[in-house]
Amino acid sequence: MKRIVLILMILASPLFAVQPDEVLEDPVLEQRARDISTGLRCLVCRNESIDESNADLARDLRLLLRERLVAGDTDDEAVAFIVDRYGEYVLLNPTTSGSNLFLWLAGPIMLLIAAAMGWNFLRSRAKVHESGDTDTLSDAEKERLRQILDD
Structure with a gap:
């Protein structure tokens, strides 16, 4: 039984890409950050959101997003800041304009x-x-x- 639990924990470890030191103390801000980060693409992994990715760049993007939210940005302002910095490719669901x-x-x-x-x-x-x-x-x-x- 212990082996099965251990195997399941090892298989589920990529699901916990957000590190404990990244989590915000305010649960409302953390939930906003999680909601936004599921729509942002990891530029290293390409088809993973930054919330799911273990890449260093994804971690940097998660931290940047949380910094913007703590600074008082709205969800749209935080996403716009990241898009301005990294381009529209960072969006998992790109806009349908232009x-x-x-x-x-x-x-x-x-x-x-x-x-x-x-x-x-x-x-x-x-x-x-x-x-x-x-x-x-x-x-x-x-x-x-x-x-x-x-x-």
Whole structure:
């Protein structure tokens, strides 16, 4: 039983990326920091939030966020400060305005273009079969084909 508990503790250790010395004494501020940090990307791990990451840079970002909250920043001001410093890439859910709007819309637009091209291709194939013009070999080609098949 002790081994199972030990194994589960070892497996769960990455879940506790926030170190005890980082935790704020004010539970309201700590909860705000946790809520904000789940939306910020670790620049080292790339697809982990800074709350989940054990990287040194993620720790620095968590501390910076907590400093901003203790200094009296609102949630939006703290996130804006970090975005200004590290760029929009630090957001796990980027904004849908400005140049990012092109990136958000590029996927669906490409899908629509591909669907239209596929539809046109299928329609053009159907027209060829409807016209009945499947006999495209000349008489000389038919004779040559007959000779090849006979051999």
